[in-house]
Amino acid sequence: MDMAESSAIGKIELGSTTVQELLAKGKGKGEQVPDKYIHKVTDGGIGAPSASSAALMDIPVIDLGLLLTPSSITAQQLDKLRSALTTWGCFQVINHGMTPEFLDEVREMTKQFFALPVEEKQQYLRQVNDIQGYGNDMVFSEQQTLDWSDRLFLSVYPEEHRKLKFWPQDPKSFSETLDQYTMKLQVVTKTVLEAMARSLNLDVNCFRDLYGEQGKMDVRFNFYPPCSRPDVVLGVKPHADGTIITLLLQDKQVEGLQFLKDDQWFRAPIVPEALLINVGDQAEILSNGIFKSPVHRVVTNPDKERISLAAFCIPESDKDIEPFESLVNESTPGLYKKVKNYVGIYFEYYQQGKRPIEAAKI
Ligand SMILES: O=C(O)CCC(=O)C(=O)O
Numbered sequence: 556m557d558m559a560e561s562s563a564i565g566k567i568e569l570g571s572t573t574v575q576e577l578l579a580k581g582k583g584k585g586e587q588v589p590d591k592y593i594h595k596v597t598d599g600g601i602g603a604p605s606a607s608s609a610a611l612m613d614i615p616v617i618d619l620g621l622l623l624t625p626s627s628i629t630a631q632q633l634d635k636l637r638s639a640l641t642t643w644g645c646f647q648v649i650n651h652g653m654t655p656e657f658l659d660e661v662r663e664m665t666k667q668f669f670a671l672p673v674e675e676k677q678q679y680l681r682q683v684n685d686i687q688g689y690g691n692d693m694v695f696s697e698q699q700t701l702d703w704s705d706r707l708f709l710s711v712y713p714e715e716h717r718k719l720k721f722w723p724q725d726p727k728s729f730s731e732t733l734d735q736y737t738m739k740l741q742v743v744t745k746t747v748l749e750a751m752a753r754s755l756n757l758d759v760n761c762f763r764d765l766y767g768e769q770g771k772m773d774v775r776f777n778f779y780p781p782c783s784r785p786d787v788v789l790g791v792k793p794h795a796d797g798t799i800i801t802l803l804l805q806d807k808q809v810e811g812l813q814f815l816k817d818d819q820w821f822r823a824p825i826v827p828e829a830l831l832i833n834v835g836d837q838a839e840i841l842s843n844g845i846f847k848s849p850v851h852r853v854v855t856n857p858d859k860e861r862i863s864l865a866a867f868c869i870p871e872s873d874k875d876i877e878p879f880e881s882l883v884n885e886s887t888p889g890l891y892k893k894v895k896n897y898v899g900i901y902f903e904y905y906q907q908g909k910r911p912i913e914a915a916k917i
């Protein structure tokens with residue numbers, strides 16, 4: 556998430572090393588995972604990885620081509636979409652305008668970047684209290700349990716948010732491919748936001764208008780090295796996204812992402828040619844709780860590394876985010892207060908280990 560507001564709320568980040576650096580120094584191998592990565596039982600039920608193998612989710616794969624033009628949209632597809640977003644809060648899309656080869660190219664450049672020597676990646680290192688760049692989880696307290704993952708976080712849209720010094724020179728095609736990829740994602744985002752509105756019988760532009768023409772897109776490349784203690788270490792701790800929606804490109808071979816539903820964890824299936832799209836807290840608020848912003852986490856793998864690429868869509872910061880009027884009436888009261896610049900609120904709650912959306916509940 557965009558945590559650029561961190562300094563504004565007076566938090567000072569404590570420095571820490573990347574997982575890759577830790578492993579390069581020979582620490583974190585075997586049983587020697589440092590204590591600060593270990594989830595204790597006291598973290599509560601959902602914080603501690605469970606050894607039991609989670610069941611596979613049954614989420615629909617939606618053909619985006621059919622949602623592009625009003626003439627091809629059927630009630631059946633909209634039902635399928637609404638049903639996915641009210642139960643799981645996510646779905647997969649195919650026929651999104653990108654070939655499987657192109658998606659492989661994006662995955663490949665992600666792997667290549669993280670495979671660069673540690674010293675070479677240092678030039679892209681994120682500065683303390685800045686969100687953009689290469690690094691790990693932001694650390695604000697000695698008590699924080701750390702994620703077993705390294706990231707490269709880049710703002711891609713609007714273009715004036717780009718900090719090109721953090722865009723890798725190696726592999727050479729990185730910037731151009733990222734630019735192409737995110738341009739395609741802008742189209743996918745618009746189509747999905749429109750379909751979400753249609754599925755609730757709302758004005759087709761209502762989600763899009765609140766995202767705004769200058770709505771932000773930030774991307775986070777995630778790298779999960781193998782971990783010798785998958786029983787107690789998580790790649791990403793449980794969270795829901797503070798976005799309106801998030802578009803995720805998953806690793807093609809290695810699973811890891813899990814979603815919480817009815818207090819149980821379920822594995823997200825890999826569909827190589829698909830993007831996984833999930834609702835974020837801001838769409839849950841706008842839909843007055845009809846769409847679920849799902850809690851999810853990433854587990855670690857003892858033998859294999861994993862990559863993923865998340866694109867976070869964040870409404871313009873001056874938009875009032877509150878339940879759509881037409882979804883609020885006497886029998887269904889509004890469940891959320893009006894929020895603005897939700898990302899700032901998100902950050903503060905997240906760091907306290909609370910679900911940020913609680914702050915918006917009436
Ligand atoms: O790696 C994944 O599959 C998901 C990562 C994630 O949830 C995030 O970056 O917010």
Ligand SMILES: [Fe+2]
Pocket residue numbers: 794795796851
């Ligand atoms: Fe997430």
